[in-house]
Amino acid sequence: MKIEILDEKFDPWQAIVEYKRNQLQNNSKIGASSVFLGTMRDFNDDEEVESMELEHYEGMTEKYLSNIVDAAIKKHKIIDGLVIHRIGVLKPTDPIVVVATWSEHRDNAFNATREIMESLKSDAPFWKKENTNKGFKWVKPSNELTENTNET
Amino acid sequence: MKIEILDEKFDPWQAIVEYKRNQLQNNSKIGASSVFLGTMRDFNDDEEVESMELEHYEGMTEKYLSNIVDAAIKKHKIIDGLVIHRIGVLKPTDPIVVVATWSEHRDNAFNATREIMESLKSDAPFWKKENTNKGFKWVKPSNELTENTNET
């Protein structure tokens, strides 16, 4: 398992390839890999977003992400899982979060990646602040604004 | 949309990055990317598998994959989708299939990638033949052998 919080831009695909090669030794029992990548969009609620700042609760974030991935590994019987999440200042198209899981069969990886993302969005202590053409504002959770936020 | 049938080993992550950069111009409306990668395992039904040969019905395959991705784009309102599938002789850990979809919000991409994979596995005319330590044999669909086949 790997949980990483990064304050600078990263390459999600390279991170996945390297983790699979170095930590999983390209395990030949892996038949399925499921990856979700969230990237920053340049619009939100009809406003242009120039940049976004992501803060988190250091310590609690790592604990929750570890618990979430650990629970998914056990529940879905996957081989392993990885989460990398950005903090700091992001520009449109920058990766925000990548979740990857590896399993023998596809059902397990699909379900694990999905569940990790949903748990991350509901529980992990991250907050987004957008810099729009009308100034700074904190992003509202998508269930409050129904799909009009800069949320993946 | 991109549908590709390849008879030699490919790098799925590079293909995704290049498609997003060249065809999607790193579209900054994309907030979510969902990727599924199926890779060859080295065991099946307790037998070691040394290599696998994948054949397909040229013409029908491309038609079905195009229809499947097209249907997913419309149904799930995603921005775009890509499928690359191997044919020919594969070794353990080689990529078999990669499906990628891009959308504004995560729900759409997750559902689209899942549905493309399920439709591909039930309809696209590909057949696997395994070279095990007991000789060659055609792979049975997983619903017939319940998870004991070299199927993702």
Next chain:
Amino acid sequence: MKIYVKYFASIRDIMGTECANLDIEESISVDELWQGLIVGKETPQKVLVAVNYEYVNMNYKLKEGDEVAFFPPVTGG
């Protein structure tokens, strides 16, 4: 009328060939064609049929120029 037949995977192994150009009577069904082709050979557990790249059921009435493919359940992905 002329049709073109293709076999894939384990069905090709059973038939011993990958394709055939056939001259058949008008309006016979895929099932009638298949029964004629498989006679004397090992009957596969399950066979799927596509005509002109589309799945059809066994009642499909063949037409001049059809490309008919017989194959086992697919195992891609």
Next chain:
Amino acid sequence: MKIYVKYFASIRDIMGTECANLDIEESISVDELWQGLIVGKETPQKVLVAVNYEYVNMNYKLKEGDEVAFFPPVTGG
């Protein structure tokens, strides 16, 4: 007893500080603490609370040395 309080995101903006070391009476609840802290300030629509990195509800009774964090609904991912 001593506790340590942290504020995040819009709650930090409202409180005008990111943390505080407080000396409070025994066995007060998170809700009682919050009501004392927010008095005279703009009340946020919703506040979440974690004690020692775990979500708790407003009835949680504070203990010596607790790290209490107040923050709005999370928006990561």
